[in-house]
Amino acid sequence: MGQLTDKTALVTGASTGIGFAAAERFVAEGACVYLTGRREQELESAAEALGDRATAIQNDVSDPEDLDRLFERIADDGNRLDIVFANAGGGEAGQPLDSLTPEAFDHTFGINVRGTVFTVQKALPLLNAGGSIVLTGSSSARRGIVGFGVYSATKAALRQFSRVWAAELAPRGLRVNTVVPGPTDTPGLRGLAEDPDQAGELVDALSSSTPLGRAADPAEIANAVLFLASDQSSFITGSELFVDGGEVQVYP
Numbered sequence: 045m046g047q048l049t050d051k052t053a054l055v056t057g058a059s060t061g062i063g064f065a066a067a068e069r070f071v072a073e074g075a076c077v078y079l080t081g082r083r084e085q086e087l088e089s090a091a092e093a094l095g096d097r098a099t100a101i102q103n104d105v106s107d108p109e110d111l112d113r114l115f116e117r118i119a120d121d122g123n124r125l126d127i128v129f130a131n132a133g134g135g136e137a138g139q140p141l142d143s144l145t146p147e148a149f150d151h152t153f154g155i156n157v158r159g160t161v162f163t164v165q166k167a168l169p170l171l172n173a174g175g176s177i178v179l180t181g182s183s184s185a186r187r188g189i190v191g192f193g194v195y196s197a198t199k200a201a202l203r204q205f206s207r208v209w210a211a212e213l214a215p216r217g218l219r220v221n222t223v224v225p226g227p228t229d230t231p232g233l234r235g236l237a238e239d240p241d242q243a244g245e246l247v248d249a250l251s252s253s254t255p256l257g258r259a260a261d262p263a264e265i266a267n268a269v270l271f272l273a274s275d276q277s278s279f280i281t282g283s284e285l286f287v288d289g290g291e292v293q294v295y296p
Contacts, residue, residue, distance in 0.1 A: 046074030047274040052123050054078045056105055056163055057132030059086040061230030062180065065262035066129055066269040071097050073270065078118060080105070080132065105132045105159030115166050125170045127273045130160045131180045135195030149194055156198035161205060173217030178272045179206050181224040183288040203284065210282030219281040221272045226288025227251055227259040254289030 053070045057063040059081035067077045071094050079094075080103035081087040091100035101117055104110045118125065133156040139148055164177055171177075184192050185199040202222065209220040227250035251259045268287040271277050286292055 046072065047270065047276065048127070049074030051075045051126040052078075053127035053129065053273065054080070054118070054125055054167065055129045055131060056080045056103070056159075057180075059083055059090050062225060062228060062262045062265045062269075063129070063131040064090050065266035066131065067098065068094060069263070069266040069270045070127070070273070071095065073274070075127070076123075080114060105163050106154040108162060111162055111166050115170060118170060123170075124172050125167060126172050126175050127178070128164060128167045128171065128175070129178045129180075129269055129273065130163045132159055132163070133180060133198070135192070135198070139192070139194055140190060141193060144194065152194045153198055156195070157201050160202055164209065168213075168216075171216075171218055175218050176273045176277070177209070177213070177218060177220045178269055179220070179222045181222040181284060183224055183226045183286065183292050185224075186292045207282050214281065219277070221277070221280060221282070222284045223265065223268050223272060224284050224286045224288060224292070225260060225265045226254055226286075226291040228262055228265055229259040230262055253295060254291045255294045256289035258289065260287060260289065
């Protein structure tokens with residue numbers, strides 16, 4: 045019997061990277077998983093790879109109507125939720141203050157903050173007591189990385205939301221925690237490179253910020269997400285779990 049047998053989970057941003065790795069881990073542990081993402085083809089491929097306990101629903105978390113359709117679909121399937129992994133997010137490198145545009149600011153906050161806030165809010169009526177909500181943070185929220193002001197600010201905002209939600213939702217039997225990845229070798233990270241041929245160099249450069257001297261594999265982050273989603277962390281709420289190769293604790 046797996047750690048998540050008979051559980052139902054929602055993973056946003058699940059087409060690739062950390063979201064897909066977490067969904068894969070959840071399925072391996074016995075859960076039925078709803079996967080969301082904006083890119084239909086990649087999302088369908090992810091669900092196919094995970095088998096018949098994975099259901100793909102194309103969704104843009106920054107669109108409130110799309111979120112309504114997502115949760116209506118889950119309810120129409122006759123399901124409730126035990127786990128929400130609010131992972132959908134993104135950002136761009138090279139956005140220093142002097143060149144930041146309102147459009148870029150609104151786009152990043154719309155996905156990372158507003159999208160996460162209302163994903164969690166709209167999931168509440170379907171969440172069972174004893175359920176777990178896991179947010180995706182970033183080690184960049186603890187560091188001053190040039191050009192990452194908006195992205196890191198969104199992740200800092202989520203950290204504070206998780207603290208408040210942990211207090212607000214405890215009476216409902218819900219836990220809220222944040223997993224904090226460091227540099228992780230995902231398509232999203234590689235996509236930050238201006239030249240695709242330099243993606244490997246970007247990963248290597250970011251890896252140098254960790255005492256372990258390498259980037260994480262998405263599966264390593266997924267292991268931490270599983271811990272926070274499962275009963276193994278039943279007395280943990282309002283916390284951050286750093287999975288960053290020591291980046292923040294050793295090289296603050």
